Amino acid sequence: MSDTVFGISGAEDFEQMAMKVFRHQAAHCAVYGKYIGHLGIMAEKVERLEQIPYLPISFFKTHEVLSNTKKTQIIFSSSGTTGMVQSRHLVTDLGIYEKSFELAFERFYGYAEETCILALLPSYLERDGSSLIYMVDALISKSKHPDSGYFLYNHDELHEVLLRLRHSGQKTLLIGVTYALLDFTENFAIDFPELIVMETGGMKGKRREMVREELHDILKAGFGVPAIHSEYGMTELLSQAYSKGEGLFECPPWMRIVLRDTNDPLTLLPSHQTGGINVIDLANINSCAFIATQDLGRTMPDGSFEVLGRFDNADIRGCNLLVG
Numbered sequence: 001m002s003d004t005v006f007g008i009s010g011a012e013d014f015e016q017m018a019m020k021v022f023r024h025q026a027a028h029c030a031v032y033g034k035y036i037g038h039l040g041i042m043a044e045k046v047e048r049l050e051q052i053p054y055l056p057i058s059f060f061k062t063h064e065v066l067s068n069t070k071k072t073q074i075i076f077s078s079s080g081t082t083g084m085v086q087s088r089h090l091v092t093d094l095g096i097y098e099k100s101f102e103l104a105f106e107r108f109y110g111y112a113e114e115t116c117i118l119a120l121l122p123s124y125l126e127r128d129g130s131s132l133i134y135m136v137d138a139l140i141s142k143s144k145h146p147d148s149g150y151f152l153y154n155h156d157e158l159h160e161v162l163l164r165l166r167h168s169g170q171k172t173l174l175i176g177v178t179y180a181l182l183d184f185t186e187n188f189a190i191d192f193p194e195l196i197v198m199e200t201g202g203m204k205g206k207r208r209e210m211v212r213e214e215l216h217d218i219l220k221a222g223f224g225v226p227a228i229h230s231e232y233g234m235t236e237l238l239s240q241a242y243s244k245g246e247g248l249f250e251c252p253p254w255m256r257i258v259l260r261d262t263n264d265p266l267t268l269l270p271s272h273q274t275g276g277i278n279v280i281d282l283a284n285i286n287s288c289a290f291i292a293t294q295d296l297g298r299t300m301p302d303g304s305f306e307v308l309g310r311f312d313n314a315d316i317r318g319c320n321l322l323v324g
Helices: 011-028 030-038 094-109 131-142 155-168 179-187 212-221
Strands: 074-077 090-091 116-120 171-178 196-199 228-234 241-242 254-262 274-281 290-299 305-310
Touching: 011 179, 030 074, 074 131, 090 094, 090 228, 094 241, 116 131, 116 179, 155 171, 155 179, 171 290, 179 196, 196 212, 196 274, 254 290, 274 305
Parallel strands: 116 171, 171 196, 196 228
Antiparallel strands: 074 090, 228 241, 254 274, 274 290, 290 305
């Protein structure tokens, strides 16, 4: 079924596959099946995409969310402060995750083999279980450029590499956690308009939170770029959405964002209204593809979306994007 997931070519394809995945997971994902039962919903009577219930993301902290009996190959875990319960995503087929991020990256940014990929992700590197690090590791490995790699706190070296890449005209992506990118721009300024700067969100308690416009203006000035890109992903998903500027994200064909009413979580909202972000991630075929996140957002008629913040009292998470 996973090969068909990545062959989705339109809305009809997506909806047919989503219904197939729902029926499989309602029957084989124990926690999802019980949740549907507690809602009083009979899975066999769900006939349309709009009727599918979404599993609250918090279940990844308290239960094993699995829809098959294969051996777990890796456990991705969320970041969090000391004492906070982490989300755990048990992955039984790493090949699906690898195909998901490779195809999505290629769709939005071209071939990793042709790109120099630089990573400024100190807080992710300093813990185990990061799905982002797994993805960046793989993309760096696919990149054929000798300068591709990680820069922990060695900003001098990163600055030298960026100058060299600008001079050579090399296509370059710098992916970084927000506070580390800000740290770099406080000590160095570079005019590299062709550079793709991608922030992954999160101050991780290192700096004050900023609205997106203020943050992106600082980063645009520091790197001399016309726009700041962003990645929307999380431990509980095996797909990512990307923004090429202005905070508007696009999903790959096997992923979709649906908004729910914040006061009535079983009611879905139309475009342009603000609501809770539900994600359909069909790459999550072996866990649960229908996730109700703690993020607030707004969708556009073309399927793109923006993230506006988080619910009050929601846990601070590594994937937390800034209000803007």
